[in-house]
Amino acid sequence: AQSVTQLDSHVSVSEGTPVLLRCNYSSSYSPSLFWYVQHPNKGLQLLLKYTSAATLVKGINGFEAEFKKSETSFHLTKPSAHMSDAAEYFCVVSPERGSTLGRLYFGRGTQLTVWP
Amino acid sequence: DAGITQSPRHKVTETGTPVTLRCHQTENHRYMYWYRQDPGHGLRLIHYSYGVKDTDKGEVSDGYSVSRSKTEDFLLTLESATSSQTSVYFCAISDSRVITEAFFGQGTRLTVV
Numbered sequence: 271a272q273s274v275t276q277l278d279s280h281v282s283v284s285e286g287t288p289v290l291l292r293c294n295y296s297s298s299y300s301p302s303l304f305w306y307v308q309h310p311n312k313g314l315q316l317l318l319k320y321t322s323a324a325t326l327v328k329g330i331n332g333f334e335a336e337f338k339k340s341e342t343s344f345h346l347t348k349p350s351a352h353m354s355d356a357a358e359y360f361c362v363v364s365p366e367r368g369s370t371l372g373r374l375y376f377g378r379g380t381q382l383t384v385w386p
Numbered sequence: 387d388a389g390i391t392q393s394p395r396h397k398v399t400e401t402g403t404p405v406t407l408r409c410h411q412t413e414n415h416r417y418m419y420w421y422r423q424d425p426g427h428g429l430r431l432i433h434y435s436y437g438v439k440d441t442d443k444g445e446v447s448d449g450y451s452v453s454r455s456k457t458e459d460f461l462l463t464l465e466s467a468t469s470s471q472t473s474v475y476f477c478a479i480s481d482s483r484v485i486t487e488a489f490f491g492q493g494t495r496l497t498v499v
Contacts, residue, residue, distance in 0.1 A: 279426075302486065313476065314429075314490040321486050360428055366484050372417060372436065373444070374478070374488060376428035 272297050274363050276377035284385045289333075289348040291380045293361030296342065303344045304362040304374075305335055314360065320344065322366070331355070356384045389413050392477050392491040399498055405464040407494050409477030411457075418460040419478040419488070420444075420452060422471075429476060435460055467498040 277292040295301065305317040318329025325337040331354075335346045344361060361377040389412030399405050409418060417436055421429040421444075431444030433452040441452050449471060451463045464471055477491040 274428075302484070304488075306490075313492045316487060316489075319487060364484075372434070372480075372484075373431055374419070374421075374429075376421075376430070378426055378428045 272301070272363055272365055272373075272375045274361050274375050274377035276359075276361050276380050278380050279378065280381045280383070282383040282385065283351045285353055286350050289346070289351045289355065289382065291346040291359050291361075291382065293344045293346065293377060294342055295344060295361070295363045297363055297365055299365045302364045302366060303335075303337060304364070305329065305333070305344075305346050306360045306362060307357050308360065308379075309357045317346070317359075351382075351384045353384050353386065356382055358382070390477060390479055390489055390491040392475075392494050394494060395492065396495045397497070399467050399496070401468060401498055402466050405467050405496065405498075407462045407475055407496070409460045409462070409491060411460075411477075411479050413479060413481070413489070414457060415479040415481040415489075416457070417480040417482070418454065419480070420450075420460065420462045421476045421478060422446065422473040423476060423493070424473050432462065432475075464496075467496075469498050472496060472498045 273296045275294045303320040306314040318327045320337045328334045358379045363375045391410045393408045419434040420432040423429045430446045435441045435454045453461045475494045478488045480488045
């Protein structure tokens with residue numbers, strides 16, 4: 271079975287401080303993992319992806335995530351938050367084989383607020 | 387941006403009426419998906435298609451049907467809309483069954499009154 275747990279529904283940070291958005295997953299098979307961002311009233315934009323290559327993945331806008339198989343985690347980080355980072359972030363898993371191949375499983379989202 | 391167009395972008399309809407949402411892509415991707423987004427639930431898969439006339443159910447398929455007669459178009463139909471189907475609907479496309487990247491449309495906000 272596949273599932274994604276985003277451990278925080280809301281995260282608030284001050285501009286210039288680090289960002290940590292936490293994600294744990296469960297998958298019957300080796301998964302691909304993604305982080306998507308959604309700005310208000312917009313579609314979803316891919317931030318970064320892990321597809322069985324390097325465990326530390328760099329994405330757009332200074333975000334990165336580390337795949338830790340032993341902890342089944344894929345936390346998203348950024349060293350210094352910017353006001354434009356305020357958005358909702360989704361952790362997504364997609365199994366690479368099995369009966370659910372080809373599906374995306376979404377976490378419930380983390381709303382990031384950035385204070386000036 | 388990937389060439390995905392959803393129409394309409396906004397719709398208000400009455401309970402019990404049929405509604406069809408359209409997703410059109412210009413990327414020639416084989417796989418297409420319909421998701422609904424509700425607060426606190428993230429996105430949940432309604433139906434997906436892995437080729438022309440080949441579709442399958444997702445986790446929240448009750449009350450929805452789909453059709454794909456051409457590679458570029460994937461239609462989602464609510465046969466008899468209910469208030470519980472008020473949601474934002476997203477179409478997505480992918481060029482591989484082992485998903486390395488999925489592209490999303492801008493969404494359709496549907497309100498059933």
